[in-house]
Each structure stands twice: as structure tokens, then as C-alpha cells.
Amino acid sequence: MTKKVVRINEATIRFAGDSGDGMQLTGTRFTEATAIVGNDLKTIPNYPSEIRAPLGTLAGVSAFQLMFGSTRVFTPGDMPDTLVAMNPAALKVHLRDLKKGGNILANSNAFTDKNLKMAGWEADPLTDGSLEGYTVYSMEMSKLVGKALESSDLTSKGIERTKNMFALGVLFWMYNRPIQPTEDWLRKKFAKNPSIAEANILAMKTGFNYGETTEIFTTSYSVDKAELPKGKYRNITGNVAVAYGLVAAAKKAGKELFLGSYPITPASEILHTLSGLRNFNVKTFQAEDEIAGISAAIGAAYAGALACTTTSGPGMALKTEAIGLAIITELPLVIVNVQRGGPSTGMPTKMEQSDLLQAVHGRNSDATIPVIAPLDPADCFDCAFEAARIALKYMTPVILLSDGYLGQGSGPWQIPDPKSLPEIKVSHPDSSARTEAGFMPYSRDANEARPWALPGTPGLEHRIGGLEKENITGMVSQDAENHQIMTDIRARKVQNIAKEIPPSEIFGESKGKVLVIGWGSTHGSIHVAVARAQKNGQSVSQLHLRWVSPFPPDLKAICDNFDELLIPEVNMGQLALLLKAELIRPIHQLNKVRGEPFRASEIEEKINEILG
Amino acid sequence: MTKKVVRINEATIRFAGDSGDGMQLTGTRFTEATAIVGNDLKTIPNYPSEIRAPLGTLAGVSAFQLMFGSTRVFTPGDMPDTLVAMNPAALKVHLRDLKKGGNILANSNAFTDKNLKMAGWEADPLTDGSLEGYTVYSMEMSKLVGKALESSDLTSKGIERTKNMFALGVLFWMYNRPIQPTEDWLRKKFAKNPSIAEANILAMKTGFNYGETTEIFTTSYSVDKAELPKGKYRNITGNVAVAYGLVAAAKKAGKELFLGSYPITPASEILHTLSGLRNFNVKTFQAEDEIAGISAAIGAAYAGALACTTTSGPGMALKTEAIGLAIITELPLVIVNVQRGGPSTGMPTKMEQSDLLQAVHGRNSDATIPVIAPLDPADCFDCAFEAARIALKYMTPVILLSDGYLGQGSGPWQIPDPKSLPEIKVSHPDSSARTEAGFMPYSRDANEARPWALPGTPGLEHRIGGLEKENITGMVSQDAENHQIMTDIRARKVQNIAKEIPPSEIFGESKGKVLVIGWGSTHGSIHVAVARAQKNGQSVSQLHLRWVSPFPPDLKAICDNFDELLIPEVNMGQLALLLKAELIRPIHQLNKVRGEPFRASEIEEKINEILG
Amino acid sequence: MSESIIEIEELNLTRKDFVPGNEVRWCPGCGDYSVLANMQKTLPIMGVKKENYAFISGIGCSSRFPYYMDTYGFHSIHGRAPAIASGVKLANPDLAVWVITGDGDGFSIGGNHMIHALRRNIDMNIMLFNNRIYGLTKGQYSPTSLLGKKTKSSPFGSVDRPFNPSAIALGANATFISRALDVDAKGLQESIKRAQRHKGASFIEVYQNCIIFNDGEFEDVENKASRPDNALFVVHGEPMIFGKDSDKGIIMNDHHPKVVTLGKDWTEKDLLVHDETNSIITNLLLEMTFDPTNPTPFGILRAVEAPTYDDMLVAQIKEITEIRGEGTLENLFYSGDVWEVK
Amino acid sequence: MSESIIEIEELNLTRKDFVPGNEVRWCPGCGDYSVLANMQKTLPIMGVKKENYAFISGIGCSSRFPYYMDTYGFHSIHGRAPAIASGVKLANPDLAVWVITGDGDGFSIGGNHMIHALRRNIDMNIMLFNNRIYGLTKGQYSPTSLLGKKTKSSPFGSVDRPFNPSAIALGANATFISRALDVDAKGLQESIKRAQRHKGASFIEVYQNCIIFNDGEFEDVENKASRPDNALFVVHGEPMIFGKDSDKGIIMNDHHPKVVTLGKDWTEKDLLVHDETNSIITNLLLEMTFDPTNPTPFGILRAVEAPTYDDMLVAQIKEITEIRGEGTLENLFYSGDVWEVK
Numbered sequence A, B: 001m002t003k004k005v006v007r008i009n010e011a012t013i014r015f016a017g018d019s020g021d022g023m024q025l026t027g028t029r030f031t032e033a034t035a036i037v038g039n040d041l042k043t044i045p046n047y048p049s050e051i052r053a054p055l056g057t058l059a060g061v062s063a064f065q066l067m068f069g070s071t072r073v074f075t076p077g078d079m080p081d082t083l084v085a086m087n088p089a090a091l092k093v094h095l096r097d098l099k100k101g102g103n104i105l106a107n108s109n110a111f112t113d114k115n116l117k118m119a120g121w122e123a124d125p126l127t128d129g130s131l132e133g134y135t136v137y138s139m140e141m142s143k144l145v146g147k148a149l150e151s152s153d154l155t156s157k158g159i160e161r162t163k164n165m166f167a168l169g170v171l172f173w174m175y176n177r178p179i180q181p182t183e184d185w186l187r188k189k190f191a192k193n194p195s196i197a198e199a200n201i202l203a204m205k206t207g208f209n210y211g212e213t214t215e216i217f218t219t220s221y222s223v224d225k226a227e228l229p230k231g232k233y234r235n236i237t238g239n240v241a242v243a244y245g246l247v248a249a250a251k252k253a254g255k256e257l258f259l260g261s262y263p264i265t266p267a268s269e270i271l272h273t274l275s276g277l278r279n280f281n282v283k284t285f286q287a288e289d290e291i292a293g294i295s296a297a298i299g300a301a302y303a304g305a306l307a308c309t310t311t312s313g314p315g316m317a318l319k320t321e322a323i324g325l326a327i328i329t330e331l332p333l334v335i336v337n338v339q340r341g342g343p344s345t346g347m348p349t350k351m352e353q354s355d356l357l358q359a360v361h362g363r364n365s366d367a368t369i370p371v372i373a374p375l376d377p378a379d380c381f382d383c384a385f386e387a388a389r390i391a392l393k394y395m396t397p398v399i400l401l402s403d404g405y406l407g408q409g410s411g412p413w414q415i416p417d418p419k420s421l422p423e424i425k426v427s428h429p430d431s432s433a434r435t436e437a438g439f440m441p442y443s444r445d446a447n448e449a450r451p452w453a454l455p456g457t458p459g460l461e462h463r464i465g466g467l468e469k470e471n472i473t474g475m476v477s478q479d480a481e482n483h484q485i486m487t488d489i490r491a492r493k494v495q496n497i498a499k500e501i502p503p504s505e506i507f508g509e510s511k512g513k514v515l516v517i518g519w520g521s522t523h524g525s526i527h528v529a530v531a532r533a534q535k536n537g538q539s540v541s542q543l544h545l546r547w548v549s550p551f552p553p554d555l556k557a558i559c560d561n562f563d564e565l566l567i568p569e570v571n572m573g574q575l576a577l578l579l580k581a582e583l584i585r586p587i588h589q590l591n592k593v594r595g596e597p598f599r600a601s602e603i604e605e606k607i608n609e610i611l612g
Numbered sequence C, D: 001m002s003e004s005i006i007e008i009e010e011l012n013l014t015r016k017d018f019v020p021g022n023e024v025r026w027c028p029g030c031g032d033y034s035v036l037a038n039m040q041k042t043l044p045i046m047g048v049k050k051e052n053y054a055f056i057s058g059i060g061c062s063s064r065f066p067y068y069m070d071t072y073g074f075h076s077i078h079g080r081a082p083a084i085a086s087g088v089k090l091a092n093p094d095l096a097v098w099v100i101t102g103d104g105d106g107f108s109i110g111g112n113h114m115i116h117a118l119r120r121n122i123d124m125n126i127m128l129f130n131n132r133i134y135g136l137t138k139g140q141y142s143p144t145s146l147l148g149k150k151t152k153s154s155p156f157g158s159v160d161r162p163f164n165p166s167a168i169a170l171g172a173n174a175t176f177i178s179r180a181l182d183v184d185a186k187g188l189q190e191s192i193k194r195a196q197r198h199k200g201a202s203f204i205e206v207y208q209n210c211i212i213f214n215d216g217e218f219e220d221v222e223n224k225a226s227r228p229d230n231a232l233f234v235v236h237g238e239p240m241i242f243g244k245d246s247d248k249g250i251i252m253n254d255h256h257p258k259v260v261t262l263g264k265d266w267t268e269k270d271l272l273v274h275d276e277t278n279s280i281i282t283n284l285l286l287e288m289t290f291d292p293t294n295p296t297p298f299g300i301l302r303a304v305e306a307p308t309y310d311d312m313l314v315a316q317i318k319e320i321t322e323i324r325g326e327g328t329l330e331n332l333f334y335s336g337d338v339w340e341v342k
Ligand SMILES: Cc1ncc(C[n+]2csc(CCOP(=O)(O)OP(=O)(O)O)c2C)c(N)n1
Pocket: A262, A263, A264, A265, A290, A314, A315, A318, A345, C059, C060, C061, C062, C063, C078, C101, C102, C103, C104, C105, C106, C129, C131, C133, C134, C135, C136, C137, C142
């Protein structure tokens, strides 16, 4: 039988199974193979709550989704075309998202009575007709790998574990991806245990061949290379990209990188990544809590390192007081918040963009701080680098607002040439900075930054601290006039950063009916929605804010050119609040907090509603 | 010589001296005497930074100001008519505030070369003519009390200490206040040490007689009783009023009052006051830090107490995470923030209104909370009572935003008849609330409040916590739909409270050119400024917000009736930000952060500027 | 302190009464299961009404515990359970309050509340699940992880010296300290019973195996075969004997604990006798914890009587109320200088 | 550990080098003055360059200390100084880092950072001003205030049992613990010197009189006349003797410290000999703190050697860098699967 190969532009695939089924790994391998093929892509993992739930339950389902295509891909896709369901629970949880007519690849061996019951299926959906309207590929994956690996050294439990590789093999066949990279990877990963490596490879090949030979598959798909800018690429998650951006900034500034952090979902990978970089002059300090994390970072900044601290919402809440200290002592510091759903512990593994107001205004007193938000995983690199550069140049803490969707999601990253990254000039006064009147730790340069005099420098001994300080001299001052001056300087320093923001790029016409404004990880869905609207001939453009404090200087002028403004946010309207106050004009809002990103279609609908 | 008695409407007096000179006490005694005379009044202490500075230095000056009058008094006064300066440093610091032509009462014995130098006077201002334009009463207070107390048992140091009572005596004479109450008070206070009591009384009388007999004084002043509403009054500081309001609410709700707190300036007096009320069924818990303070309060709320926690800005910052827990567990809790100057440790003894955005939006996630702000010391009682009532009725934490000016300032408080205070209905489900499906800890009443089931109730065993909970059942839920539902309910609960807000009172016409909007302790200065403007025939009215979250339902309608809005705030524009977003219209701002309240004249000027 | 003198009200409670309907969601094989089971078995016989138990926890795998107990429960925020529990107990002293925490929750972020709760001696029971790892966040080293531990956040080995939680408890002047092993039902039940009966803050350290991220951490004592030689179970008033053949004992040697073999040179009478009221003895036992030449001590390491914060607070309220009379709002409002406007 | 083996670089520093121009703003008579003076006297002879000292403090009267030292200083926020100092030391291990804190700053709000800093054994010196009161906030009881203490926030007497800070330090496995008295210049200087020389986290508890809010708290030992009978100054390797006539000593009696009078029944040889490396001895000394039948111990209570966090971190960086080579951005960026778009 010859099988059809259908050329498609893009596809969205979701792998779903029990937490123990290795879906994250399977997804990652598929992603790597897809990247190597040259497609653009975006991925997003979706695992359940923080706790390992019992096998086979709905709560225990773990998933991984990616979208890839021959044109630019901006999101991990809305509704999957293909769903891999390793057990009944996975099917139960994810079926509702599957496109009508989509493919279901299921491990029928897992559809036992017990599992079906646990997942809340009355009967076996694979056989009772309830999946009508979908294309179901029901495969005895467990049995098939069992057979294929009969002669391996693995225990039967070990053999059963390779079934995800079988599924991967089928998918590789189905979407015409190469298996070699995964073979290589498995051999390297299990170098000490070749029999495991070979068993997994065999399982994968069995799956691949199963697709090729059995009759249940009639069609496979090919997706052409995407027209990405020329260059070297790798796939990267936002969390790793943040870590790399900070390392790069430290190198470019000739500084040691210091991280003070406390583990928290979904930010921990930044700590993990940096902990592994001891040979990069990176010092990581796993502190006793978030307060100690930022405090140690403040201490390290004082002593001369490029200092940073990483966390998520509740941890950010705990850092509130210390952020005030960094602001008043005017020390450089990068504070990363990988947002998650709240309030309180809330929805720790789900994404949300709802810490914006906390970042911009969530402190006692008028305590202004620059806030930057990356728009996709690769942009996490640039934003981290930029945050560090600004912190060092303006002697100020900077908040980087990522989220779980960016941090744990991935996409191709065009690897920059390290040499092309801008140098970051940092200077420390030496003994000659001491005048007859003494050393002036709160004197100001052209950007109103104060000098970064390091302990260990002879003659510049001075004291800083959380009490208000006299401008220039740095003496403790509770003087009325001075407090106003210092408050104004602190606000101005942040405002000054606006001049660093390049002219805003507008996607679409620079004048029109609707301008959709976004920040952070909504970029992709907005982009897709706006692109579709433009295709439909609608007068819609997109403006994306990377800096949310300060706002870009051209913000108002741009907005003035549009009749209507729309802000979609995965929160109840936080940027909208700030922009309404800034622009003094009504703004359409699209808000949802469901622990998941927008679908482009949701934004499209809203655009249509506005355009009437 | 017969002396003139001039009838005046109001007077503003400032007592200033070294930290050790007892100015707070002197001021308080003058205040009590003035209250008893029946004047309306407001007071404000002003002491230096947190540390006892060396004797005689500028940093060591401590002051106390009051304004009293025969009509309603809304602020402690802008510029004093009379300044008591116990030493050169006190004169140096406070002279600039004195009204042109005002009185200076100085202890010339303290104007030694050493003290003059320390205070930065080149020559003795009492004698070198530099006080021209003021009426200077230079008195050898130290010497005079020394003489008067020659035969007392006190050490010479002890005698010297009574000079503040001399000054008080002079002032009593000058403003025709009775000395008897202070005599009684001294005898009671020093019951165990009658010789100290008598010495102080003698010093005071010496001062009084000095005023009466010596020729340097020609005029004394009388201020008629104010037309206050009929009733019993006492003088009260905002901090004590908050404590009383909470005790009253607990009594009216039939609840024990539980305070979890950690000392911090300027909020500690609430803790001190409540610690003294063991016989009022008040449990105070001095926690190890602010986080433990609010955590213990949350625990007490869970166990059934009327729980509260008190702090100031930096402590509020530390409570951020736990406030989120109180919000998601929907427990009743009153959180009091007596604001001070910041950021960070900032200006601990100075006032500021700059924690508004922190209160309303300063948390991770969309975590809405009601926020109420008292407008003067007496109103602290009402607001605390109201905050507790709302917390209990809606099962929600409530923030009460006071500030150092309110908390430590004082004014007459019309003592309410305890019987006339509203009962606060609280109900706890009993075992009968358990249905076949179990107990539903997140079921909802008409206000969408959930039931307050107390540990110890048989059959209602249930679990709450910081993870998102399923509505009605209270099971842990990470479901998308449910999270949106719960987020909406939490927002709606706060919004619902708007219906509790009575129609806003407008001071002035309800239609006009300028509406001055204020919140918190700016009320008095705005009131005076607006009253003056109205007298001048200007079309200006005042709207004061007690609830800043939610806003009063009639806010927009009221504002629509005015051409211009003006918001004066002792911060850089926080209410203005919220109102610009709420009303989508431009707002004039008057902002300063100088650690001190507005002067009415500053607001007047701004009004004039707006009116052109 | 002996069991017999405590009268147990006949409440007819059974284990089932403490098992709620929902599913337990720890990893299969997690040491937490056994602790849960022993708690559910022991509470029914403590003479406390079911509705009077309140379980307060922080965040961590172990802190999910309250969801699995059919009692009042509060799964709060990371590290704050002892502070929240303090408020619960003070607001309602009739409750039997339990704090459930982990080595991360209780001794990393929550270390301060922990030592203050122990210091104050508020009558509650704090159970620490020490698995020497952050389980819930998927395997970073914790403040009790041993030096050199390789984890996600210490890929080259941690350089943090570990806490000995029970030693901190002693330093904080705790009045009750015990240590138990997840797999040792008897020891667990003894600790639970004694802690529940102890007036004041009780601290129970449970060595708990995290099968996913730190499997085998306590292998030498978890393993039934090697346990007798590696674990010392102390009993108040009895000599410190251990070993498969009960032939080893502990003596005090130059102010250090030392293992000796009974027989020729040493007899039982030479051995140290456990005294749960003596801090030097407790200190000596705790010093053995990380010392490979000594067995790991388990059992009731310390139990002394001291007034509790809650009792003293209640007594003070009573006393002041007796002296001053119950305060009324009239009293309060009129406590300053009052004047009248007529 | 003996002084002579440490070579002191000739830096020609004097006390004056450490006195800045600004005014000291503690209350006249405050115990803080003496500590400041002794610090300024001792640092010049420690062989450390002036610019390499960094003083980090929290908030409190005592925490104003850095403003009065002409060194690098950071007056930070309440309770966080040990954490900030950890960052300072790790970022620049050449610095001699001092933490200045109070009983409120260091053991109320800051207790957790304190025990973690001691546990990690980061090379820094933590000096605790224990005046058993919150001075700066005008006189509330602190976690070291004695039970029953009447203060602004405990008008009827506090019901909080106090911490013994040095005991917590021992529980946290601190490698250096000493206790000194504000008025005892010799003891203070000895503690400062030994702490500065100690590799690892040093903890110095200073009994300090707050003349305004807690005057006379330590009267029995502050007073020169009663001091000899109430204070025990321990010296490593020497028997524990005290008393005006040096006629009293400490023995170990049934695992408790006990005071005996030398002469008839007891001789020096019967007395306990101080061993700063033995935790049982340290524990025994600390047990005497609140015990009116025993003198209050002062001196170097504990000093043991252990690897420091900072050394281990630096060593790990060196080792990994040797093995892997110094990381370049190329290495980093290309560490995953890379493909090229041409
Ligand atoms: C404020 C805050 N910081 C960090 C976290 C992330 N977090 C949750 S549990 C945990 C550690 C739990 O360790 P442990 O208490 O030992 O519990 P285990 O899972 O090992 O039982 C951490 C770091 C959090 N939930 N909240």
C-alpha cells in the first residue's frame, strides 16, 4: 500500500497521558525533531497541580502541546489537530479541546475497565462510538512494545515504560520527522545504561514502522521549512532564556552573576539552570526563603555583582519590603517574577498575567521601578539582558515579568553572536572620587544614577540604608524638602528610561479603527488574531508593550490614531487600568483568568464585536 | 496693671523643645484643658526620627501643635500663632512656620553659647534683633522654677525638668484655660511621689502667675465654646480610636477580639492600648514579625474571633502574601495600616498617604479587598467599627488606611452611646448545616458570603486553604471555569459593599466649577481650603471618600456635575490614578511628599490656579 | 506522663471517622502514607472529640496532610502554619491543634515561626516530615539535606551544612521533642500519643522517605535488617541499649557519647540512662544524629513541664477581669477626661 | 586559635580611623557606646584593611551602629542583615563582614535568617546586642525579655517564655559562640578578636543595658561589686572558677551544672574544665543562663572548625571550572540541539 503524503502549513499536536507516562519528554523530543526540520514552532507543557496524583486519575494527567508550521508560529496553537491519549483519563481531560475531525492516537491497552471508571467513562469511548467525528487510531501500544522488546533485559515494567517512545515513533512517521536525533539523544542520555537506550530506540522504531506498514494509517503529513531569518537556532524555554540572558549580561558587563533565590513553581528552572553554570562565574545561593533570596541579592549588588532574584507571585509578595530597600538604596538588581494563577497559592501550575499592578505599584509608598515583560520564550533572553543593562546603567532594581506559559513554554531561539551583544559599561569610582568634603554616594551622573562604590575601595567608606538619605551626601535625612527631592528623583530615574525604548513597532497600519494592545505572553494570540482580522480586511493593528513601566514615549501618539483600543489580558484588567489613567480614554477589555492563555479566536471574536 | 482679654475665634499653638523637655506631655495637658473649655480642636505631635538625638541638637527637637476654636476645627492648624521654644534648636527648626507677627515664648536660660552653636545660630536671636516682626517673650524659665522650687525635695535636675510646666502655666494664663484639671491629673499621676506632683503644680502656677503679674504680657485671649453637637466628649488620638472601634465592634458582634501584631511606628499605640484591655475579652499576641501577626490573626479568625492586625507601610509590605490567603479563604479580618513616609524605612515618624495603591492593588493576582480610610482621629473609631462590621458580614478581610497624622494626632470625640451602636449579626452554622452531600464551606448567602463554620462544631469538619477552591463544595480545584467563577465572586463581593455606602455628602453646591476630592487625613485641610474658597464666592465643593475600594456608587454622577476635579494627596497621585481610570477624565493633582500634611493655603492656591 | 493516668472519655471513635472521602494524592510508596495511617489510628483513642481537632499545615507534599484527615483543616501558606496555629489555639483553647509541616516548610521558610512557637510553649503539636528534600517543588535540596547532596539546584553537590531540626527545637527551649520513623508504627503512635497529651508545644520529627526525589535517604534505619544496629530507641529511665542482639549501649565518655559492647568490659549499669527531662542528655542524643560512629536516636528525646502561653494568657485575662471587672463599652469610652456639650 | 600564630600585617591603623565625623545618637548612658568604642579599638589591630570591613545591620537602636563606624556600612531593613551579609560575603569573599543586630532585629523578625546564616557557616561575624527590649520602638518586650516583664505591650506582664540566643545558636550548629558584657572591655575585645579570626559564622551575644526602657536588666553582672559572684568567665582548657575570692566552681552533677565551694570538699581538680569544642559543655553553660542557682557564663562558649560555605562555593567554582573550562557565551548558547537556517 502506498500512503499519501499531504503537505500542510501547520499542525498542532498534544501529547497527553499519566504523569508517569513521560509526556513532557515525548513532547520535547518531538519538538527537537521538528526544530531540526526547520519549522517554526511554539510549545507549552500543561501538567496538573503540584502533587503527583494517583495513576490513572484525571488529576494525574500531564500534557504537552506544540504547534509547528512553515510560516511564523506565534502560539502553541489553540485546538490540537492530533491528540495522543495514553490512557482514558488523558482522553477525558483533553478531548474537549480537540479540533472537530482531529486525530486521536490512543493506547487501547490502557483502556481497561478500572482506568475507564477512574476517568469517569461509562463505557470504552474507543469502541462505543462516542468518538464519532474524530479519526481514532486505537493501538495496543503496551502489547506492541512488549512484543518488540521480548528479548530485552528490561523488566516488564521497564518495557511498559517505553510505550511513549512507540507513540513518538508513530508521530514521527505521521508528520515525517527524522528519528535519528532522538536515537542519538537516547544513546547519549543512557550512555551508562545502553540496554535502556536500545529498548527505547527499538520502541520508537516499532512505532515508526507501525505507522509505515499497518493499514490503519493512510496519510502522513509534511510541513515545509519555515522562512526564518538566517542563522543558527535552538529551541529554548523562557526560563532557560532568562538564565542565559542574565549570564550574557554579566559577561558583557564584566561582572560575576549572583542569584539569590528560593524554589517555586514555575520559576525554579531558572535557579536550576544557573546552578549548573559554576564555570561561568555564576554564584547561586538557594536561600531559606524569598526574603533572604532578594536580601542576599541586594547584598551581592552592594558588593559589586550583577545580582538577581527569581520567583513567582507569592514569593514576589514576600519580597515587597526588600524591593523598597533596593529602590531607596538605588542598587542594581534584576527581579524576575514568573507569574502564576492566584490569589495566594492559587493555581501554581497555571499561567496568569495578574501580577502587573503588584509589579508597578505594589509597595508601600511611592516606590517606582521599571518593569519589562517578554513576549515569547526567546524574547525572555533579550528582556533579561535588557533588564540587567538598565539596572546597571540607571542603578535601579528592575522587574522582569514573565509567566508560566513563557517560562515553561518553548520556541526556537535565534542564537545571537555573543560578539554582537552590546557591551555593558559599568564603572566603579576609585579612591580619587573622595574629595575634601568626603565621598558623595548620592551624587548623580547624567542619568541621575548614583556612583556604585564598592566595599574594598580605599577611601570611599560610606553608609547606605533604608532611611531616607540626603541627596548627594547620602547622610540620613528626615528633612521635608529633601524627601520630596528624592521622591522626584526616584520617579524621574524610571521615567528617564523611556528614552531607551525604541520607537514602537505597530503590526498593521499605523492608523485605523482598532488597536489591540498587549503585554507579555498574550503577544502570540493577539498577533494571530490581528493577522486574521487584517486578512479579513478589517482595520485592526497590534501594539505590544515590552516595557510596562515606564510606557514608551510614543504610546499616546500611536493610540490617538485609532478609534478604539482593545486590551486582552489574562487578568481582570490591569494594564487597562493603567492605560485608562494614562490616556484618559475608554478602552475595550477582554479579560479571562482560566489558568490558560487566550485562544486567537477569542480575541478575533472580541475584535468582531467591537467592529460591530 | 489691668490686662486686656481679647476674644478670638481660633488659635494655633506649637510647643517645641528638646526630646527630653516633655513637649508631648505639655501639649497633651494643654489639649485636655482646652477640650474641657469646650473648644473644638485638633492636635498633631511632631517628633524627630526614631532615635533619641543628643540634647540640644536640631535632630533632637520634638514638637506638639494644636489648633482650637469656637467654630469647628478641621486641622491642627497651618502656621502657629504662638510658638513655645524651650531651646535654640527648637526655635531654629520651627521659626519658619510661625505666622508673621506671632508670639514666641522662649526659655532664655537655654540660649547658652553652646546651645546656640549647636543649633546653628550665629548670635542669640532673642537679643540680636533677628526676631523682629514677632512678639518675643523671653523668660528665664529655668531660673524661675529654680527659685520657686528652692525648698522642694527635688534634685536640681528634677527641678529643671519642671520648666515645661512653667511654660504650660504661662500658656494657660495667656489663653485663659483652667489649671485645675492639670493639677488633678498631676496628683493622680504622681500619687506615689507627691513631692514631684507638687513641684510640677507649683511650677505651673508660677508660670500662670508670671503671666498674670509681670509686665511683659499685656494681653490674654479667650476663645468661646464651640458649637459642637450636644453630648459627651473626650479627646482621642486616631490610634486609640481604632482600638476602641475594634473593641466596640467585637462587643456588638458578641465576639472576642484578637489582635496579632508586631510593634512599628506609628502604629504601636494600637497594640499598646489593646494590650491593656485584658478585662474586655481582648487577646493580644505580640508576634515575632508582621507575617506571624497577620497569620495568627487569620488563625484566630478561622477559630471564630473578630481578628485584626495592625502595622505601618513596611510591615504591610510583609503581610502581602498572607493578605492573599485571607482573601482566598474568605475569612473576616481587619488589617490596619497607619501609613508613614517611605519607600522602605524611609521617614518612620513622618506622615504620608502613599500606601493607597499597595492597599488596593498591591498583591499577586487579582485579589480585591475593601479599603476604608478615616478622615480624622475621631473618625478612626467609626471606620474601625465599620471595617469590622463589613468584614464579618461579607466574610472578607478589610484594610483600614490610617496614617501617622491621624494615628498620633487627636481631636474631640463625641462619645457614642454604646447602646446606639448597631448590633453586628454574626451567625455560625451548626451541625444541621451538614446535608447528605456533606457540608458546603463555599456555599453563598445573599451577599455571596460563605458560611463561617467554626472548628469545634460537630459534623462540619472541612478543609480550607490557599489553593483555589471549588465554589460551593470547597474542594481543591484547578479547574479553568471554576477559577474564573471564583475570581468573579471575589471581585463582586467587594463591589457589593458599595451598597453599604450611604449617599455621598458634598460640602458645598452639588454642581459647580471645581470639585476637590480627597481621602483620608487630607479631609481637614481640604475642608478649610474649600470653605475659604466658598467664602470668596468661588464655585468649589468638596467630596470626601471614606471607602476607596469600592468607590461609592454615586461617585461618577457627582463628578459629572463639576467642570474640574482636583485631588490633593500626600503622595505622588495615587487616588488620582485610580479615579482617572474610573472616570476616564482628566484630573488636577496636588501632590507633595514632605512628611507633613497639606496646609489649607496650599490647596487654596491650587484652587485659584485652576479657576484661573 | 504515664498513659494510665489519663482518662479517656468513651467517644466511640474509630479510624474510619478520620478518613475523608477524597483520594490521597501522594506518590505510591511515599512515607507520608504510613504517618497518615498512624495518625488516623491514634487520634480516636486520645479522648478528644473529633470536631475538636484542627490540622494546620503550610505548603509541601507533607502539608497536604489536612486534606486527608476528616477533621477541621487549614492548608495555609508556605512556612506560616505555626503562626496560624498559634492564633487558632489562642482564639479557642479547647481545640487540639496540630501543625503539619516539612523540612522545607518548617525549617527553611518557616524556621522563625517554628522556633517562636516552641519558645512560647503554646499547647499544640508540631509534626515535621523530614525527608531532607523539597518534594513538592520536585527535588531541590532542603536545609536538612546533607552536605554534598546533588539535586536539581545543587548539581555539583550542596555546600550548605544541614540543620538537625530537633537540635534547633532544643535550642528554642522546646518542652517536648521526639523523633520517629515513617515505617515504625509503634514509635509513631507513641510520639503522637505523648505529644497529644503533652501540655505545651510538642515537636515530633518524623524521618520520612521521599521515594521519588530522595529515595533511601534513611536506608540504614528504614531497612528492618540494619535498623537495630543503626537506631537507638530511648525510653525514659532506661539504659541506652541497641543492636540486633541488644548488646550495644551508650556511655558518656569525656562529655561525648560513645558506643560500647556489653559483655566483658561493660555492663548495663555503666550505660547512660535516658532522662527526658535533662537537656544535657537530650543534647547528647542529638549530637549522635549525624555521627556515623553512633546510632541515630529515636523516641521521646525530651519532655519537661512548663506553663503554656495559652494557659497564662487565659489566667491573666481571668485575673485582670476579676480585679477590674468585665470591661464595658461605657468603661472604655469614658476612661479619659470627659466633658459635656449641653 | 591562639593569637600568636596569626600574623598581623602592619597597617598602622588606629582607633581614629574607625570614627566617622557624624554624631553618635544613642541615649546618654546607653550600653551601645561601650561596644562601639571597643569595636573601634579592636579592629585596627586585626590585620584587616579598613576598606575591607563591611558592617551590615537591620533596624533598631543597635542597628544604627554602622553609621558610627567609618567603614563600609549598610543599615538595611528589619531582621534581614544576616541574609544581606551573606550576599555581600559571597559576592566578595575578601571582605570582613560584620552583622550588627538586636534581640528584636536578630531574634524576633530576623530569627530565621540568623539560624540559617549560622548553619551555613558563612564566614562573617554576627554581634547581637541583647538588651531584652525593643529600644527603638520605645519599649515593648522582646523575645529575650523575661517571663512576666511589664512593658508597653505587656502592661500586666508578658506570658512569652524567653529565648536564650546563644542556645539557639548552638541548636543551629554554630561554629563560634561567645557572650560578652557591654561594660566589660576586656571580654568584649576578646570576643571581637576571636570572632574576627574565626573562619566561619561567629555569634557574639552582648548583654547590653538599655538605660531608658530596661535599665538594670543585667544589674547583677553589670555591677562591679556583684559581678564576680554572678558571672562565670570561661577560658578554654581551664577549670570553671568564679567568685569574688575565686573560691567557687562548677561541677557536673547528675548531668546538671552545680556550684560548689572550693576548699574542704572540693578542689580545682574536681571542677569542669571548659572545652570550647565540646557541645555538651557549651550546652551545660547555656543551661546556667536563666538559672538563679548558677552564675551567668561569659567568654568563648564554643569554637570549632568546620568548612565554610564561602570557601566551599569558591572551591566548587574552581573545581568545575578546571574540569569544564571557563564557560563562554558560545559554549552556553550552543549547549542544546542547534540547527541552521541558511
Ligand atoms: C512563598 C512560597 N515560596 C515557595 C513556594 C514553593 N514551595 C512549595 S512547597 C516547597 C518546599 C516544600 O518542602 P517540604 O516542606 O520539605 O515539603 P515536602 O514536599 O518535602 O513534603 C516550596 C519551596 C511556595 N509555595 N510558596
